[in-house]
Amino acid sequence: MSKNKVNIYDVAEKAGVGIGTVSRVLNNSDKVKDDTRKKVLEVMKELNYRPNKLAQNLARQKANAVAVIVPSFIDHFFVEVLKGIQDALEEENIDLILHKIDLNENRMKKIMDIVHSRKVDGIAALTMDISDTEDQELKDSGIPVVLADEFSADFHSIYFDDLKGAEMAVDYLAALDHSRIAFVNGDINSLHGQKRLEGVKKSFKKNNIIIDQKLIKDGDFYVEDGYQSMQEIFELPQAKWPTAVFAASDNQAIGVLQAVEEKGLKVPADIAVIGYDNIELAKYLKLTTIWQPMYQLGYLTIEVLLKAINGELKDIYHKELELKLVKRETA
Amino acid sequence: MSKNKVNIYDVAEKAGVGIGTVSRVLNNSDKVKDDTRKKVLEVMKELNYRPNKLAQNLARQKANAVAVIVPSFIDHFFVEVLKGIQDALEEENIDLILHKIDLNENRMKKIMDIVHSRKVDGIAALTMDISDTEDQELKDSGIPVVLADEFSADFHSIYFDDLKGAEMAVDYLAALDHSRIAFVNGDINSLHGQKRLEGVKKSFKKNNIIIDQKLIKDGDFYVEDGYQSMQEIFELPQAKWPTAVFAASDNQAIGVLQAVEEKGLKVPADIAVIGYDNIELAKYLKLTTIWQPMYQLGYLTIEVLLKAINGELKDIYHKELELKLVKRETA
DNA sequence: CTGTTAGCGCTTTCAC
DNA sequence: GTGAAAGCGCTAACAG
Secondary structure, eight states: OOOOOOOHHHHHHHHTSOHHHHHHHHTTOSOSOHHHHHHHHHHHHHHTOOOOHHHHHHHHTOOSEEEEEEESOOOHHHHHHHHHHHHHHHHHTOEEEEEEEOTTSOHHHHHHHHHHHTOOSEEEEESOOOOHHHHHHHHHHTOOEEEESOOOSSSEEEEOOHHHHHHHHHHHHHHTTOOSEEEEOOOTTSHHHHHHHHHHHHHHHHTTOOOOGGGEEOOOSSHHHHHHHHHHHHTSOGGGOOSEEEESSHHHHHHHHHHHHHTTOOTTTTOEEEEEEOOHHHHHHTOEEEEOOHHHHHHHHHHHHHHHHTTOOOSOOEEEOOOEEEOOSOO | OOOOOOOHHHHHHHHTSOHHHHHHHHTTOSOSOHHHHHHHHHHHHHHTOOOOHHHHHHHHTOOOEEEEEEESOOOHHHHHHHHHHHHHHHHHTOEEEEEEEOTTSOHHHHHHHHHHHTOOSEEEEESOOOOHHHHHHHHHHTOOEEEESOOOSSSEEEEOOHHHHHHHHHHHHHHTTOOSEEEEOOOTTSHHHHHHHHHHHHHHHHTTOOOOGGGEEOOOSSHHHHHHHHHHHHTSOGGGOOSEEEESSHHHHHHHHHHHHHTTOOTTTTOEEEEEEOOHHHHHHTOEEEEOOHHHHHHHHHHHHHHHHTTOOOSOOEEEOOOEEEOOSOO
């Protein structure tokens, strides 16, 4: 029977000290005589004592955990970010409570539930655009929040410049002498989708490319959406087909690649393809893409969140992470 | 200033009742007069009161959370499983605390730390083979544990039959008249690797295929390992090349596909490829593979864990999930 | 340096 | 039905 029911009183009694002293050695207080510390430590080991974190947390009014909120669809993008998050958290020995929030449900209510539960000291939200009307309640709660992959004037945020990224992609295609360029966009209702579209248009204008609305598709950021969009493009008269396509995510680029291949066309000879994200797989697919440093995003998000929790941040922290073009073989 | 500092006493006072009553309505106790309940509920809303879960948990001696332990490498396999886990958990409103554990570190110590922290009511461990010598301590702790994708006589476990799966894959290749078959295995030190190798050998024997050790590779379950293994195979004299390869994971199959393609060879005409897992991507790569129902694995794991936590499980639960061959175009 | 005491915010008997 | 009081296991003053 080693059902660990031993608590601080048991240790104190057996060591012949008060519980205050036990608590002190637990918290590495320097004001404990070496002898007593040693004695207490011994008893702890003997009894196989471990502090009850639930009790510690309640007494300290600190949860020693953060919530990470992800959209319901965990895809490659989030996996990369999560890795960064986990690594950053592990170094600090802080628990990661994973919550997923569907786009269609009452997000702010769920978030506020998390806040009020007191089970976390802070929140990292991935790709959650919080509308201005919603955010007041969250702001008022005073809980540290950092937005990853989303900008907000009201919260710490770490983000990429979607416009710039899209522009970069199309510029590259244009430099390769493509003038019939399709854009397979993701969710046009998201800020990401809108900004990327802006970037595409900006580049088109700059490079004197005439916009063909039939070559601009939107859907979502998944593989099937890319596949679907490309299928639709192939329904156009062949003369209208693009010589290059920019997909708003690597996932979609994979779908595009599939569709192109099924058509018996060659990449990049017949149709060049450039993606967005640089997920791990992109390397193996030899996909040219825009690299969003996702791991770094996750890691930095936590670093900032922990600083916020520790009150080390006076102002709202805003940071744009640099995008990079990764040239491989599809464009 | 809405910094939610309101507690059960505030509510009790304002409602003109004792804290016991407030607690009762909080817990939907039936022995509260409708009038008082209504009154208390009103005050709660008015004060925007939410129970402090930290305190609830301490008083109840229950964390309302489970730990999910994953290996440090979160790949597509785990993402699928995680989805199932999350869905199952969400229905029960239980928190998911994600821990990663590296293979090389002191796993049991980390696990026992989690156990003793009291922050979780149970543990779901993915792909963790717990050695017999280690498991005693965990068993003694009495905390509910369920192993996913790993069998153990001592713990609830939900698993696949690796031997059968590998056999199935090679049988299929043999039925396609392949007799020079390479096996690109994963970690040979893992039970999975060993069992799959057994399955391959069993099928070889059954189908009168002579084992060529040069065509049996091992490494790890990642893309690069598959790529690497295939490269090594291509270093053999061309006459020795296989006409088909079975990869122990879809990740590796992707690597194999790459290597084959770079060689200018056609799949499946020159070399057929079959994978293992059926990750989401497999569909788009048209990869023939052995389907391990990963989502179901995650979902069931949580269902079992919650039952164990609620004391609804008398015996150790063991369940083998069925594998299935998914025929697509690479073999 | 160390013991004692009062919380942390809730649940849960135990009386009335 | 409901209030009062005693924990849950720990931290953090407060004395000495």
